[in-house]
Amino acid sequence: MRHIARQQLTLMMRSHWLAGFGLLFSSLAVMVAFLGNTGGTGFDGFNRMTASLLNINLLLIPLLSLLIGSLFLSGEKEDRGLTLLLTYPISPWAVILGKYAGLFAAVWSVLTFGYGAALLVIFFVGGGVSVSLLVLFYMYSILLAAIFLSLAMMIGIVAKTRFQALGISLIVWAFLVLFYEFIIMGLSIFIVKQLLLPMLTVSIFLNPVELIRVQSILSLDGASVFGPRLYDLTIWADGLIGKTLFVFAVLLWTILPVLYSVYRTKRGVEDE
């Protein structure tokens, strides 16, 4: 597994894709840190900078993770690299976990670089933004990457070609990041008031983007952005049960797609 992870990391580090994304992410993070601090509105908690940073995280990290993970894996399948690897006396677990570890290490390094650059800007520009907030965001962005890389592995294994992997990844990204909240908003119109809160609660756990979004805002004491009607939800989600369920949901979103990838690999990657 160690050799596969190292090889995957080497491949990622030499990829123009990752370098491009690293540059884009760092520039945006630095820009947000700089502009968020120059307006004089900086305060601990959910402010303009954290809102912008949260949006960058929720838009870019799922997209990067899905595209990089699924394209690399489906590409390796197309180029016979994965097929060859599976004829070696190595378990499918080692192959999938090794690939996952390598991909995760690469994306983690990009995120660390981006947040590191933002921290440097805050250090030099000054302002009232707490470093602990940025660290918290950094942790959430890593969780987001872990979940979406796991989904990307599954897409990469299921897709027959790079092109198919690209299509599936974009559909998954658009659904989870762009359309999901509109669908939930639309559904809420037809649902009786008493069921609204349970439906919203369940909907948060069914989408990792919403899961991270809600937990990030709650961690920043920004529950007020949800409005008075969702006060009960924020109290519950911020409590012990809410936090435990959050950890459990993140683990499920990360582990289940990897398990499915191993299952598909065991069944034979070319068994369609």
Add this chain to the structure above:
Amino acid sequence: MLRMNSKEWIRIEGLAKHYSPTKKITDISFSIDKPEIFALCGGNGAGKSTLIKMLTGIMKPTAGMVFMDGKKVEPQSKSFKKLFSYMPDEMLFPRQLTGLEVLTFFARLRGISDEKVTEALHQVGLFDVRDMQIKQYSKGMQQRLSLAQALLPDVPLRILDEPTNGLDPLWVYRFKEIIQEEKRQGRTIFFTTHILSLVEELADRAGFMQEGHLQYCDSVESLVQKNGVYTPLEKVFFN
């Protein structure tokens, strides 16, 4: 337990893969001896690569079994995979790595030393370009690198899918030398090809596949010497 002849090492019994009613491989049975050079030929889409994928555990067969020394084996098991090396058809290695990096990676997976990597690079004539990135390699060089990967481990069976694809005449010649040397060292080489002259020249036994069926399987000598008269393999297979 299966009854075997004295040389029989691996026996494939009733191997089948059904994709759809029109696309299927049915009831493939033959044996592989040790040591020998076995060539599997046939046209495009005849099912050669699918058969190899089932044999190497990449693809699960719909039916059939594989026996080794008379005992049933699972091609997907680690113990079986330790016995063979595989060269895929039209392998494309990561473009951003060097030839040496690619080969070293595959060597590490099997715990093979760097000296063996160097030896394999020399064997396929890529030692001098080992630090060149794969994107600078020609198709033939990539094919030779793929062959080097298959030559790395000290295993009794080498399974090569279309190994001469993209090789220039010099390297087809060198390939034949390498394969004969491998047999001299006691190994079995199972390869697929379209080139029947290569089969006649190199193989001890040959199988011919057509539309998912194994039409012929015999020693090359018997195939070309039907009725005591030499008949080229293409006439044997296509008439």
